[in-house]
Amino acid sequence: MKSPAHAAPRSTPSSPGFLTRLWPILLVLVLWEVVTRVAANGFFPPPSTIVVRMREMWLTGPAAHLWLSDAALDNFPPSLARLFTGWILAGIVGVVFGLLLGRSVVLARFVDPLVHFGRAIPPPMLLPLLIPLMSIGTPMQLTTIVFGVVWPVLLNTVEGARYVDRQHVETARVFGFTRGQRLWRVILPSATPKIFAGLRLSLSLALILMVVSELVGSTNGIGFQLRESERAFDPPGLWGSLVVLGLLGYVLNLAFFTVERRVLSWHRAAKQTT
Amino acid sequence: MSGRALLRNRVVCGALGVATLLLLAEAAGRAGLFGQDTLPLTSTIVARTVELAGDEEFLTDVAATMTAWSLGLLLTVAVTVPLGLLLGSLPKVEATVRPLIEFLRPIPSVALIPLAILLFPDRLDLKIAVIFYASCWPILINTMYGLRDVDPVAKETLRSFGFGPLAVLWRVSLPSTAPFIATGVRLAGGIALILAVSAELLAGGSDGIGAYVIEASSSPDGLEFIIAATVWAGILGVVTNSLFIGAERRLFRWHTARAGVAA
Amino acid sequence: MLEISNLTHTYGSGPSAHTALGGIDLRVAEGELVCIVGPSGSGKSTLLRSIAGLLRPTGGRITLDGTPVAQIPDDLAVVFQDYSRSLFPWMSVADNVSLPLRRKGQSRKQRTRSAAEALEQVGLASAGSKYPWELSGGMQQRVSIARALAYRPSLLLMDEPFGSVDAQTREDLEDLTLLVRGLHNMTILLITHDIDESVYVGDRVVVLSKAPARVVGDLRVDLPGPRDQINTREHSDFVRLRGEVGRLVRGVRPSQPSAL
Incomplete structure (x- = not known):
């Protein structure tokens, strides 16, 4: 377990002047519109067409439902539920086992190859395996998501729990912290920066697996709708689903980043002063 | 000396761990703990896994997946590394493009597979295209990040000796960015395998591990072969990943020694 | 309250072994503030970690109020x-x-x-x-x-x-x-490499030699109280003690300064 999933250096979406830097996106959108209109290729509808199609698909419902259409209400909530349930379950499993493996060198030595192997299996491979075992549905999708995204959390927690600052450990020993205090007040907090790095990777991976599992074996969800658009040969609808998934990914990233900043404020500050 | 003993110990422990799991699974299977006889016995799976190693049809499929994987990865490196270097050395352009990257990167790559199915009639092109989209991000970001990390003193030293910007890029910036690029490529390698398999599962077609698995699922004892193929996919992942790590350690010993970076 | 007898500690084994403590004897009475000085790398921290129970010394005995230190007191x-x-x-x-x-x-x-x-x-x-x-x-x-x-x-x-x-x-x-x-x-044991500090703060200054460390000097500090950063440091006893400790730390025989 020497090489945990390494966090790609992150950008800061909320850095100052962000709004003023949005103009390149507008520019690209305008260019996109012009080029697609001129080229008139059916696979690449102009953004305006995509927006109209998105409105048609999802925003034609009654005001009481916030104008969300049945298609939106049928597909968005299940997707989000799967995504978050899977991610949270994987987070819990990953942190618990990560702490265990991080603190027990012997146990880690026994489980090491299994972890490496499990992590290396491309998670979509599980779908054809699980579908005959569990049949199509949410339990099967959740299993896929949990199995696929647990590794970054697990490996990062192991790393974080293993390399607790020696001075922290000794302070805890000198002042006679109990096992529980050591775990809750020393090991877990000092592993949180790593745990969060793992959770962030897992979140984007969970989105990917949510989509795959819905593309392959589902009867609802955004991925399912995407597949339907493909089968119905409806490029604007397909692009619409893509836009929604992209926005979802962006919002998740941003939300996670905000929470992380808050929770780990001590980490950044403590790093700056030393 | 003691280090070697520890390593041996580690291998023994790891083997014991694997063996224990296999035996437990076998025992549980024989005792009927897995409910109906849907899940094949561990011994059957092991036998099938060994069998597949000599199965020509399966090996052809593995070769097809790995071809798409390596071509896709090569294309990504060939395009993305120069692009990253360019963006990394032109901060103004980078600042302009940054919001675009931030909006494009979170799009879950597999969601592009249905679109790619419509766009690419050829399965290999399709796989390479989605692999490219998914694996360009870690490489691009790592390259830009690594370039920013280059020691300015080293650059100025060379410049003070009268070297031009291209020489500085070639002699200082590129070598010190290389370890970051390598990390990006390793991460991209894992993602590329996921995409290759997903594309095969979704797009059908006649070759690749994913296609093999779909074909197997239609036969009555297919599950045994599906699990065996999954085991091989895991082994492929382990092997490629450790090859990358081994190469990184060998090539960039100076990097880890200097910065203590966990690559 | 604290008694240390013939404390030794060696890191590692074989040819790369490093003996940090070479037989330390020390008694500290209740309520005393003892400063331990020594050149850097003299095993001061090893001594402290042994007393704290953070490290199990390879030889010797430490007792605290009569009970041997086995784990962290x-x-x-x-x-x-x-x-x-x-x-x-x-x-x-x-x-x-x-x-x-x-x-x-x-x-x-x-x-x-x-x-x-x-x-x-x-x-x-x-x-x-x-x-x-x-x-x-x-x-x-x-x-x-x-x-x-x-x-x-x-x-x-x-x-x-x-x-x-x-x-x-x-x-x-x-x-x-x-x-x-x-x-x-409280009984206080303060480790420092600063000679002035040891004399200024301590009731007693214990000087360790380079590794393997032994006690090479044990001086009582009798300075008029209350101590003060300016006046105490000008006091002739302070200056004398500082010199004595300094020579001990540098490994100069203590008999030479007294001959002066």
């Missing part, structure tokens, strides 16, 4: 040199001080009160709700001292406690140490 506290790594950055200052008190079986209310009291004694009455990294280095080290005070140890070990702060802060912290030692009946 109950009423012992340590102030480490590296305050930024000894205080927990994810807890507030008050939590850092009060958390160890749970072991003393105090109720939440008592703990809060003890922590506030200790923080007041070190002059940080209003810093309880802050985080360690919001404070300067000297203030962080005050927090560590407050944590040790609140714990009411019978033996307080200080490992180069003022080694990472600037000169002015260092003097303040030295005076703080002299002030708080009077508050509770």
